[in-house]
Amino acid sequence: MDFLVPLLAQLTNGLIIGFIYALMALGLTLIFGVLKVINFAHGEFYMLGAYISYIASRMLGLHPIIGIIAAVAVVFIIGMLMEKALLTPIYEDKVERKDEYALLITFGLSIFLMNGALVVFGPYQKSPEPLASGVLDLGVLSVSSGRIYAVVLAIIFMAATLFIINKTWLGTALRALSQDRDASTIMGINAKTLGSIAFGLGAAMAGAAGALLAPVFLVFPIMGVVPAIKSFVIIILGSMGSIKGAIYGSLLLGIVESLGVFFLSPSYRDGYSFLLLIIILLVKPKGLFGGSQWNN
Amino acid sequence: MLRVENLSKHFGGTQALKDVNFEVKPKEIIGIIGPNGSGKSTLLHTITGIHKPDKGSIWYEDKNITSIPLEDRARLGIGRTFQNLRLFKRLTVWENMLIPAIQLKKSKKDMEEQASELLNLVNLTHLKNEQAQNLSIGQQRLLEFIRAMMLDSKIVLLDEPTAGFHPNMIQTFIDTLLELNRRGKTFVIIEHNIPAIMEVSTKLIAIAAGEVLMSGNPEEVHSDAKVVEAYLG
Numbered sequence A: 001m002d003f004l005v006p007l008l009a010q011l012t013n014g015l016i017i018g019f020i021y022a023l024m025a026l027g028l029t030l031i032f033g034v035l036k037v038i039n040f041a042h043g044e045f046y047m048l049g050a051y052i053s054y055i056a057s058r059m060l061g062l063h064p065i066i067g068i069i070a071a072v073a074v075v076f077i078i079g080m081l082m083e084k085a086l087l088t089p090i091y092e093d094k095v096e097r098k099d100e101y102a103l104l105i106t107f108g109l110s111i112f113l114m115n116g117a118l119v120v121f122g123p124y125q126k127s128p129e130p131l132a133s134g135v136l137d138l139g140v141l142s143v144s145s146g147r148i149y150a151v152v153l154a155i156i157f158m159a160a161t162l163f164i165i166n167k168t169w170l171g172t173a174l175r176a177l178s179q180d181r182d183a184s185t186i187m188g189i190n191a192k193t194l195g196s197i198a199f200g201l202g203a204a205m206a207g208a209a210g211a212l213l214a215p216v217f218l219v220f221p222i223m224g225v226v227p228a229i230k231s232f233v234i235i236i237l238g239s240m241g242s243i244k245g246a247i248y249g250s251l252l253l254g255i256v257e258s259l260g261v262f263f264l265s266p267s268y269r270d271g272y273s274f275l276l277l278i279i280i281l282l283v284k285p286k287g288l289f290g291g292s293q294w295n296n
Numbered sequence B: 001m002l003r004v005e006n007l008s009k010h011f012g013g014t015q016a017l018k019d020v021n022f023e024v025k026p027k028e029i030i031g032i033i034g035p036n037g038s039g040k041s042t043l044l045h046t047i048t049g050i051h052k053p054d055k056g057s058i059w060y061e062d063k064n065i066t067s068i069p070l071e072d073r074a075r076l077g078i079g080r081t082f083q084n085l086r087l088f089k090r091l092t093v094w095e096n097m098l099i100p101a102i103q104l105k106k107s108k109k110d111m112e113e114q115a116s117e118l119l120n121l122v123n124l125t126h127l128k129n130e131q132a133q134n135l136s137i138g139q140q141r142l143l144e145f146i147r148a149m150m151l152d153s154k155i156v157l158l159d160e161p162t163a164g165f166h167p168n169m170i171q172t173f174i175d176t177l178l179e180l181n182r183r184g185k186t187f188v189i190i191e192h193n194i195p196a197i198m199e200v201s202t203k204l205i206a207i208a209a210g211e212v213l214m215s216g217n218p219e220e221v222h223s224d225a226k227v228v229e230a231y232l233g
Helices: A004-035 A043-060 A064-091 A098-121 A145-167 A171-181 A183-187 A193-219 A226-237 A243-263 A265-284 B042-048 B069-074 B093-102 B108-121 B137-149 B166-181 B194-200 B216-223 B223-232
Strands: A135-138 A141-144 B002-011 B014-024 B029-033 B053-061 B078-080 B155-159 B184-188 B203-208 B211-216
Touching: A004 A043, A004 A141, A004 A145, A004 A171, A004 A193, A004 A226, A004 A243, A043 A064, A043 A098, A043 A193, A043 A226, A064 A098, A064 A145, A064 A193, A135 A145, A135 B093, A141 A145, A145 A171, A145 A193, A145 A243, A171 A183, A171 A193, A171 B093, A183 A193, A183 B069, A193 A226, A226 A243, A226 A265, A243 A265, B002 B042, B014 B042, B014 B053, B014 B211, B029 B042, B029 B194, B029 B216, B042 B069, B042 B078, B042 B155, B069 B078, B078 B137, B093 B108, B093 B155, B108 B137, B137 B155, B137 B166, B166 B184, B166 B194, B184 B194, B194 B216, B203 B216, B203 B223, B211 B216, B211 B223, B216 B223
Parallel strands: B029 B184, B029 B203, B078 B155, B155 B184
Antiparallel strands: A135 A141, B002 B014, B002 B053, B203 B211
């Protein structure tokens, strides 16, 4: 029975990380669902969010929560502008193979942002002000208060996004756009503007995840690479474009990682996600929610 | 109201439209007939901006709209339906109806009243909370038809609106179309259902191989030897 408490602690930790992965994966799936673009720069929006929260909390001395809100707002604007400048032009009629170009553009953007951060902030790790200090006593378990705050904020951000998608006219228009771009346009929807908003929202969710995890994993230019890869794993195992798949896939990944760390070895933490992906795809080639769509 | 001048379009070596000219006046119901592959849908795609013409121009209320984006044509008042249904199948009937509202400056209450009235007109009110994909093909066509009205379109282009209809539904469609026409709507309809198109059209245009064969009084066009030959080969 001695192993139960540490196991429970690992599972709790896995769930906490899972919720924050979910935030990031939801952003990726939102961009893919609306624009049909695989955003290779998603990890760099995560990194930008972390740096913005670092600047706000350490350099400007603002409260960490203000830093996180600033990260969401600034990354949203950067995401929108990037989409407008780099992706909108390829949706002109004269451009063929739009999806392939979009993929290459986000790949280039990823390299640009990563190296830009290296030039501006240097290669060394930085640590933003934690959301809270101390631990929260949950009976047999003690969990870092900072992590509890982070998961609560992640759930609030996800709930707000799902509310926008499911309950507002903007969300209805985004869901329509995700189903049929031409028909949406014929119905008077400005697909270019909504595409920019969707990209901004998706990027902002990655930025929020980065800002929430920054005090835990520290901030450095290539910090977005592993979370981005995990987001890709999540949206593939949850089924490309499925919101439900992104959320459940993230929680599953968080739990499997923590169980792997507990029962096998912490050295292969990042490898367990790929093992999970291979097993899921062998059993369900279309992912956990195969056939499910972006607006489900 | 709508004028098409010398409209031409080709895809590779195929001439889909060749110097097409016609004019639609307010409150007219123009029927377009022609064999499969004659260029009817291409004509609608070009008028609504999905295809860019190689030559010619499109005028709407004395404004040249040949080069303006699709969504701007929709906002000017040109609505349409598609030969292959283009509903948002995983949105509810109600959400489908309100999609155009996002771009219009009308109040939510006005839009909801308009949507309710149109759903009532085609007997779909009881299905308003169903996902569009759960409706029969005929119901989906009716939904796409009334959804086009939600843009407050002055002219609506309908591409084979009765395809897949149960015979009983054709009359519902015709009654709704004539009612909306009485209220001031103008229609251009591509249709293979000749009895239906003859019943509603004020003018008929026959197209074959991308060219206008004949246009005018529906009876005359329908019985013209050239038109009969084009249809029967």
